[in-house]
Each structure stands twice: as C-alpha cells, then as structure tokens.
Amino acid sequence: xxxxxxxxxxxxxxxxxxxxxxxxxxxxxxxxxxxxxxxxxxxxxxxxxxxxxxxxxxxxxxxxxxxxxxxxxxxxxxxxxxxxxxxxxxxxxxxxxxxxxxxxxxxxxxxxxxxxxxxxxxxxxxxxxxxxxxxxxxxxxxxxx
Amino acid sequence: xxxxxxxxxxxxxxxxxxxxxxxxxxxxxxxxxxxxxxxxxxxxxxxxxxxxxxxxxxxxxxxxxxxxxxxxxxxxxxxxxxxxxxxxxxxxxxxxxxxxxxxxxxxxxxxxxxxxxxxxxxxxxxxxxxxxxxxxxxxxxxxxxxxxxxxxxxxxxxxxxxxxxxxxxxxxxxxxxxxxxxxxxxxxxxxxxxxxxxxxxxxxxxxxxxxxxxxxxxxxxxxxxxxxxxxxxxxxxxxxxxxxxxxxxxxxxxxxxxxxxxxxxxxxxxxxxxxxxxxxxxxxxxxxxxxxxxxxxxxxxxxxxxxxxxxxxxxxxxxxxxxxxxxxxxxxxxxxxxxxxxxxxxxxxxxxxxxxxxxxxxxxxxxxxxxxxxxxxxxxxxxxxxxxxxxxxxxxxxxxxxxxxxxxxxx
Numbered sequence: 001x002x003x004x005x006x007x008x009x010x011x012x013x014x015x016x017x018x019x020x021x022x023x024x025x026x027x028x029x030x031x032x033x034x035x036x037x038x039x040x041x042x043x044x045x046x047x048x049x050x051x052x053x054x055x056x057x058x059x060x061x062x063x064x065x066x067x068x069x070x071x072x073x074x075x076x077x078x079x080x081x082x083x084x085x086x087x088x089x090x091x092x093x094x095x096x097x098x099x100x101x102x103x104x105x106x107x108x109x110x111x112x113x114x115x116x117x118x119x120x121x122x123x124x125x126x127x128x129x130x131x132x133x134x135x136x137x138x139x140x141x142x143x144x145x
Numbered sequence: 146x147x148x149x150x151x152x153x154x155x156x157x158x159x160x161x162x163x164x165x166x167x168x169x170x171x172x173x174x175x176x177x178x179x180x181x182x183x184x185x186x187x188x189x190x191x192x193x194x195x196x197x198x199x200x201x202x203x204x205x206x207x208x209x210x211x212x213x214x215x216x217x218x219x220x221x222x223x224x225x226x227x228x229x230x231x232x233x234x235x236x237x238x239x240x241x242x243x244x245x246x247x248x249x250x251x252x253x254x255x256x257x258x259x260x261x262x263x264x265x266x267x268x269x270x271x272x273x274x275x276x277x278x279x280x281x282x283x284x285x286x287x288x289x290x291x292x293x294x295x296x297x298x299x300x301x302x303x304x305x306x307x308x309x310x311x312x313x314x315x316x317x318x319x320x321x322x323x324x325x326x327x328x329x330x331x332x333x334x335x336x337x338x339x340x341x342x343x344x345x346x347x348x349x350x351x352x353x354x355x356x357x358x359x360x361x362x363x364x365x366x367x368x369x370x371x372x373x374x375x376x377x378x379x380x381x382x383x384x385x386x387x388x389x390x391x392x393x394x395x396x397x398x399x400x401x402x403x404x405x406x407x408x409x410x411x412x413x414x415x416x417x418x419x420x421x422x423x424x425x426x427x428x429x430x431x432x433x434x435x436x437x438x439x440x441x442x443x444x445x446x447x448x449x450x451x452x453x454x455x456x457x458x459x460x461x462x463x464x465x466x467x468x469x470x471x472x473x474x475x476x477x478x479x480x481x482x483x484x485x486x487x488x489x490x491x492x493x494x495x496x497x498x499x500x501x502x503x504x505x506x507x508x509x510x511x512x513x514x515x516x517x518x519x520x521x522x523x524x525x526x527x528x529x530x531x532x533x534x535x536x537x538x539x540x541x542x543x544x545x546x547x548x549x550x551x552x553x554x555x556x
Contacts, residue, residue: 013250013489040377042492043518047505061490061501061518065377065391068398072490093380096526104214119207119555128215135219 003031015072022058022075022084029060029073029090038062038071041087044097046105050131055079056107060087077107086112104129171195175537179208183286183541186551190528192537199540202532204525209555217515221481222248223322225512230316232517233553235278238271238307239495241320244515246401247491247504248322251484254453258445260324261403266337266440267310267319268402268493269433273344274303275496275548276426276433280351283423283545287364292354299347302340309336323457324450334441341437348430355423365419369543371531373417379530380523383498384429385547388414388421395494402493407436419546426548456482481510495520497548521553 001009005024010017020028032038042061049055060073075084086109087094098109099118106127109115117124126133178189187208193200213232217225229240242264249256256264281296304314309330311319319326355361371381373389386393394411396404412428414421450457458477459470476482486508492501498520505514524547531547532540 012487015490017488041380042499042501043380043503043516043523045503045516045518047514059503059516061503065393070490070492091380092378093523093526096522097380100522117207119210121207128212133215135215 001036003028015070017072017074019074019076022077025073025075026085026087026090029087032062032071032073033090036064037066038064040065041091041093041097042070044087044094044101046101046107046129048105048129048131050079053079056082056105058084058101058107082107083110084108085110086115088112103127106130172200177540179205183544184551185282185545185549186554188525188549188551188554190532192532192540194537197537199532199535199537202529202540204528206522206525206551206554209551211556213556214515214517217512219511221510222484222512223477223481225515226321227316227318230318231552232519232556233495233497233500233521233550234315235275235550236271236496236500236553237315237317238267238320239493239500240517241318242268242402243491243493243495243500243502244504245320245322246493247489247502248484249451250489250491251487251504251506252322252453252456253485254323254451254456256324256402256451257448258403259447260449260451262440262444263325263329263449264320264402265404265407266437266444267307267317269436269440270303270306270337272433272496273430273437274300274307276430277303279426279496279545279548280423283542283548284355284361286541286545288360289355289358292351295347295350295354299344306333306336306340309333321457323453324448328449334444337437337441341434341441344434345431348427348434352427362420364539364542365423365546366416367418367420368535368539369419369422369531369546370417371527375530376527379527381498381527382520382523383495384422384425385498385524385527387412388425388546389417390415395492395499399492401491407439409433409436419542422546422548483508483510484512492518497521497550497553498524517556519553519556521549521551522556524549525554 005021005028006018007021008019040063042063045059047057054076056077058075058077062071077084086098096118098112101107102109102115103117103120104127173194175192175194177192178184179187189205191203213228216228226241226244229244230237232240277296277300281293284292307317308314311317311326373391376386376389390413392411392413397411409432412425414424454473459474463470464474484506486506488505490501490503492499500520501518503516504512507513531543535543
C-alpha cells in the first residue's frame with residue numbers, strides 16, 4: 001500500500017500501523033475507503049504523550065469487511081495547537097468519535113459539522129483525559145453553608 | 146384469530162403526512178428522557194415532531210459518564226479488570242475477556258486450553274444473560290409483560306452460575322490477565338448441565354409467547370428500518386447488522402479464545418426491522434446454548450492459569466513452601482506486573498456488537514492508555530437515522546431493538 005501521506009509502516013502483534021501525515025489525513029482516509037475497501041471506521045481515539053513533543057497521537061481504527069483486515073492510522077500532533085481535519089466527510093461515524101476526542105483531549109477537528117462536547121457537560125472546563133488533568137478534577141470551592 | 150385481526154387493522158388508513166407551513170406550524174420539539182423508562186438508562190433524545198411523525202432525533206448522552214478510561218491509568222494492570230465489569234454491566238464477562246486478551250497480546254503469554262474454554266463458556270452465558278434482559282425489557286416496552294418474568298427467571302439461574310464461579314452475581318471480574326480468577330468450582334458441570342439442558346425448551350416458550358402474538362408482530366414487523374449501508378457508515382455493529390443480512394460475526398471472522406474449535410452458526414435475517422433483530426437474537430440464544438453444551442462436554446483438563454509466574458499469582462501451597470513463589474507473590478501484590486511497552490487492539494463479538502480495547506503500555510505496571518470502543522456508542526449513532534420519519538409510538542420499539550446500555554455508551 002503506497003500513498004504520499006503514509007510516512008511509515010509498522011507491524012506488531014499481527015497489527016499494521018500506518019503513521020500518517022496529519023495535513024493529508026482526509027486524502028488518505030478517502031483513498032483507504034475507496035480503493036482499499038476499508039469501509040468501516042471502528043473508532044477514533046487519542047493518546048496524550050505529555051510532556052514529550054509531538055504531544056498527541058490521534059488513532060484511527062479501520063476495518064475492511066471484504067478483506068477481513070484491520071488497520072491502524074496514527075497522526076502525531078503538536079501540543080501547542082492540536083488541530084486536524086475531520087474525517088466526517090469520509091465516514092459519518094467519525095462524527096461522534098471525533099466529538100469524544102475533542103471532549104477528552106481538546107483536539108480540534110477542522111470542518112466538523114458539530115464539534116461540541118459529547119460526554120462531559122457543555123460548560124466543563126479542561127479535557128479530562130489529558131495527562132496534566134488531575135484525576136480528581138480541579139479543586140472546587142464550595143460555598144459555605 | 147391472527148388473520149381476522151390483520152384484516153381488520155389493515156383497513157385503517159395510514160396517517161397522512163402534512164407539510165408544515167408558516168401559516169399552520171405543526172412541528173413541535175419533544176424532550177424524551179433522560180428519565181424515560183424505555184430508554185433503559187439515562188439517555189435523552191430531543192425529538193422534532195410533525196404531528197406524530199418524527200422529523201429528526203438528536204440523542205444527548207453523557208449522563209452516565211464516570212471517567213473509566215481515566216481511572217484505568219490510576220490502577221495497575223490486574224486491578225483494572227474490575228473497571229471493565231462496570232463498562233457494560235450486562236456483558237461484564239465480555240469486557241473482562243477483551244481486556245485480558247488485549248493485555249495478554251502485549252505480554253505474549255499463552256493461555257491453557259481449559260482457561261480458554263471456560264472463558265468461552267462464561268462469555269456465552271453472559272450473552273444469554275444480556276439477550277434475556279434485552280428480550281424481557283423490550284417486550285415489556287411493547288406491551289408483552291409476561292415475557293419479563295419468563296426471561297428474568299432464566300437470568301436468575303445464570304446469575305447463580307456466575308456467583309458459583311466468581312462469588313459475584315454481576316461484577317464478576319472472573320476473567321483475569323493470565324487465566325481465570327479462581328479454579329472452576331467443584332460440581333459446576335451438574336449446575337451448568339442442568340441449566341443448559343432445560344434452556345432450549347425455555348426459548349421455545351418465549352417464541353410461543355411472542356411469535357403468534359398479534360400485538361408483538363404488528364409492532365415489530367416493518368418497524369425501525371435503517372439501511373445496511375447507513376449502518377456500516379454510522380458505526381453500527383452486532384445483531385443490528387445481522388438483522389440486515391450481513392453475515393459478520395467476529396467470533397467467526399477473527400476467532401479468539403479458541404472459538405474456532407466450536408461448531409455454531411451465525412444467524413442472519415434479511416428483513417431489517419425490529420422483528421428481524423428479535424429473530425437474530427432468539428437464534429443467537431440457541432447457538433450460544435449449543436456452544437455452552439460443547440464447552441461442557443469437551444472441557445479439557447489441565448491448568449486454568451498461564452504458566453507465567455511473573456503475571457499470575459502462585460498457588461497458596463507453593464507460596465508457603467517455595468522461596469521463589471513467595472517473591473513473585475510479593476512483587477505482584479505490592480507493585481503489580483510490568484507489561485512491555487507497545488500497543489494492541491483487540492476486538493470481540495459482545496452481545497451488542499464489536500467491543501474493541503486499544504491498550505497502550507509504556508512498560509510500567511499501570512496502563513498508559515486504555516480506550517474502549519464500545520458497541521452501544523457506535524450503535525446509538527445510527528439512532529437518528531433509524532428514527533427519522535417513523536411514528537413516535539414506534540420509536541419505543543425501534544429504540545429497544547438497538548439494545549444499548551448507557552453505561553457502555555458513556556463509560
């Protein structure tokens with residue numbers, strides 16, 4: 001499989017991982033869906049590598065029913081302003097998956113139709129799955145009774 | 146009887162759709178949930194209605210979000226098994242299994258056949274458990290109340306089996322990294338054998354109650370259509386796809402935990418409505434019963450834990466007599482075991498569809514990141530498409546046929 005957006009290919013435990021160029025991710029997704037038969041997007045998630053840089057990895061799990069194969073795409077994003085193009089135009093299922101990643105990691109998906117929090121309350125501050133987010137949340141000051 | 150009922154109702158004309166105009170606005174927004182009995186949890190759906198027809202539906206989730214993925218990063222590898230139970234509380238053993246398989250992939254340890262077969266048997270029992278809860282509550286929603294009592298009668302037997310194996314009825318944590326939590330209890334063959342021998346006749350009872358029930362058939366046949374292409378594009382998995390004619394089951398296509406050694410069929414229906422999903426799940430129950438029978442009859446002998454002293458706790462006897470076993474015990478209990486750095490994705494066929502765990506290790510005794518691709522989350526994304534254009538009363542049947550668990554959705 002060759003595509004200009006693929007920077008590196010890795011094999012481990014029988015799973016293939018493609019490291020992709022985040023600038024051309026939509027191109028690559030469309031190619032994989034149309035030409036390589038990866039018609040299902042199983043999920044999108046992210047990993048926070050804080051404090052190293054590039055800080056975030058956005059991970060796409062693809063699945064092809066015809067070939068009975070799975071594929072992992074990985075994009076590395078800088079921590080300063082994590083942004084990547086949305087894959088909603090390729091698979092509609094990306095909609096909620098990307099909202100979850102945005103909610104949990106604060107990664108912005110450009111051209112997403114409705115990029116709002118999905119699991120946390122709409123007015124929540126911070127992104128809970130970032131490594132610098134404390135597990136008990138930020139301290140609250142409770143009004144005295 | 147059935148025919149006369151059909152003839153009578155077929156003369157009632159269908160409700161005409163009336164287009165909304167500024168002069169006669171007929172649209173209204175209806176809030177359904179989060180405390181609605183037929184959403185089976187805390188799901189809120191904002192429905193846009195025109196008369197009684199649903200124009201659009203917007204699910205609002207997150208009410209049950211408990212930060213399980215964050216919690217994973219605080220526990221060590223073995224402790225985190227207890228969190229997997231709480232993700233999907235109706236298919237807890239499936240979640241135990243997929244987590245254990247993913248970590249075992251990173252650890253590269255071999256699981257002995259007896260443990261694998263017990264895992265298969267337990268996850269199939271948990272599939273029966275989940276389908277029984279689904280059938281009982283779904284039929285209750287549609288108006289067949291008796292089903293609830295019939296299904297929960299058998300579910301009780303399954304929970305007793307879980308309790309016998311693990312000491313817990315629901316949060317079993319029975320499947321651990323490296324094998325099982327405990328050796329299968331003495332006399333389990335009789336208990337499981339008795340249950341599984343009687344079970345097919347119980348499924349006959351359910352079918353007898355529902356198949357010719359005119360209310361059930363009229364409320365399920367032709368209701369809740371969503372095309373296969375839409376479902377694949379929207380991330381729907383599991384019995385929903387098999388009810389639409391797609392023969393895809395991860396137990397067959399990517400066998401895990403020695404499923405390839407069992408003989409079972411993947412039930413497929415083509416009508417793609419609430420009825421076909423009901424048919425698929427009923428037949429899946431029969432197939433699961435077959436798998437459990439095979440596991441019961443062919444259960445291999447041997448160890449129930451992997452030969453990996455750095456991962457599984459030593460036997461009590463050895464711990465008290467051998468220095469090395471004591472050291473391993475001390476190390477595992479105090480700091481947990483280390484998992485080599487790497488990443489793995491493991492998916493299995495859960496009662497609701499594809500569960501996939503993406504596990505990242507940085508070489509320490511705690512997971513660096515665990516992501517759960519849960520079937521309910523993916524399935525719910527198909528909900529707006531399925532509800533579009535159907536009657537509001539049918540939305541209850543359509544919702545139920547999806548069989549989602551909100552704990553699984555929100556995690």
